Amino acid sequence: MPLYFVKLGGSVITDTAKPDTAKVNEIDRLAKEIKAGIGENKMLLGHGSGSFGHVAVHKYGLEKGLSGQESAYGAALAHKTVHELNNIVIDVLTQNGINAIKFPPSAGGLTKNGRITSWNPANIISALNYGFVPVVFGDLFIDSVKGVHAASTEQVFEYLATKIRPNVVIAAGDIDGVFDSDPKINKDAKLIEHIDSSNIRQALKGTGGSLKIDVTGGMRTKLMLLYKIAKKYGAKCMIINATVPGRLQKALIGEEVVGTVIEA
Ligand SMILES: Nc1ncnc2c1ncn2[C@@H]1O[C@H](COP(=O)(O)OP(=O)(O)OP(=O)(O)O)[C@@H](O)[C@H]1O
Numbered sequence: 716m717p718l719y720f721v722k723l724g725g726s727v728i729t730d731t732a733k734p735d736t737a738k739v740n741e742i743d744r745l746a747k748e749i750k751a752g753i754g755e756n757k758m759l760l761g762h763g764s765g766s767f768g769h770v771a772v773h774k775y776g777l778e779k780g781l782s783g784q785e786s787a788y789g790a791a792l793a794h795k796t797v798h799e800l801n802n803i804v805i806d807v808l809t810q811n812g813i814n815a816i817k818f819p820p821s822a823g824g825l826t827k828n829g830r831i832t833s834w835n836p837a838n839i840i841s842a843l844n845y846g847f848v849p850v851v852f853g854d855l856f857i858d859s860v861k862g863v864h865a866a867s868t869e870q871v872f873e874y875l876a877t878k879i880r881p882n883v884v885i886a887a888g889d890i891d892g893v894f895d896s897d898p899k900i901n902k903d904a905k906l907i908e909h910i911d912s913s914n915i916r917q918a919l920k921g922t923g924g925s926l927k928i929d930v931t932g933g934m935r936t937k938l939m940l941l942y943k944i945a946k947k948y949g950a951k952c953m954i955i956n957a958t959v960p961g962r963l964q965k966a967l968i969g970e971e972v973v974g975t976v977i978e979a
Pocket residue numbers: 723724725726727762763764765766867887888889890892893894895896897898899921922923924925926929931932933934935937
């Protein structure tokens with residue numbers, strides 16, 4: 716049974732202009748698309764934190780880790796807020812009949828200078844075998860060198876891929892895929908439909924961060940991490956736009972959709 720890793724971007728499930736604001740209707744629509752598209756496949760779901768996590772992490776300067784009491788308080792707030800979004804996502808998924816079970820990455824793993832070093836996902840593997848949909852998310856890890864580390868969902872996926880080999884990885888965001896420059900800045904940017912070893916360097920050159928407050932690197936790190944998963948584990952990785960109704964569902968059932976396919 717093919718295993719899918721699917722990420723719902725923070726840019727889709729939250730209002731990135733308003734701190735701590737979930738787009739519950741969008742989460743509900745995507746839950747319905749997942750329910751309709753999952754079929755017999757196994758799925759691990761991840762979600763970004765959008766206006767929940769990035770804002771608090773940025774406000775307290777946590778990109779660099781902890782630096783005093785105020786930043787520790789900020790870390791506790793940032794942690795609380797990303798977990799609140801996760802509760803909303805889990806609520807909506809289960810309301811839609813998806814057997815979602817949360818596995819908060821920061822409860823299972825530790826980072827060392829920003830790298831996930833120890834995390835035994837035996838419980839996630841068992842949950843997948845029983846047909847559950849484990850849910851992970853971009854989370855604030857405890858870091859053994861800098862105190863805390865904000866990891867993106869893609870970083871969590873890349874770590875989990877070392878233990879649980881996905882066949883397909885779909886990152887569903889608010890943009891059609893990887894363009895030759897940021898389409899939110901350059902209206903003439905062109906979509907790159909396929910990325911492999913022949914054009915990865917060129918593609919990376921055209922990618923950057925995100926225009927909103929973003930602490931995990933936007934499209935550039937997304938592409939780097941997905942390419943790594945494709946190259947190391949032979950997974951088919953896709954970046955698609957989930958703000959377009961039906962696109963995630965089509966991608967899940969294997970229909971061709973607008974987007975970028977990354978295969979090494
Ligand atoms: N070459 C490029 N092609 C596409 N997007 C790009 C490019 N360069 C920069 N970007 C930016 O990267 C953003 C996507 O990354 P971002 O991390 O913001 O989304 P996300 O992963 O859905 O959100 P979150 O990190 O909150 O889950 C786009 O909205 C775009 O502005």
